[in-house]
Amino acid sequence: MNPLDYLITAPRLRHRFGGISDMTLWRWLRDPRLQFPKPLVVNGRRYWWLRDLEEWEAAQRLPDRGPNTS
Template identity: 55%
Template sequence: MHSQAQVSPANVPRDELKPNKIIPASEVRDICGGISDMSLWRWLQDPELKFPRPLYIARRRYWREEDVIAWLESRPQQLEAAE
């Protein structure tokens, strides 16, 4: 079982990020503010958001952690407006 602690781009030091670390959808949802799987699916379907595309391994979705953090950092005002 994984921790429910929420991680945000602001509290993930850049030097702790591993460039090729892949994370599952559950961690992506946590990093993105505890969003639901349906919200993640909607973000993936919306071409205007340009959310990073997942990698599929054994039919499961994974993302490069660095890509998700970079995407979040590029969109602070849009995400705050949606809350």
């Protein structure tokens, strides 16, 4: 199984992003500009696909602008 095919829980997700609070996660989910991945809800618990989070993280990185020429 591909390691990116795993689901992670909300506590693990918050830890992954530097220990953000549940309120911060709530805000990220409701801000359409961020396009944060939506969770899969099972029995009232939220889970995220690791591959979706990795894709979102990659999209947040700014493109390399090369060496500073100023």
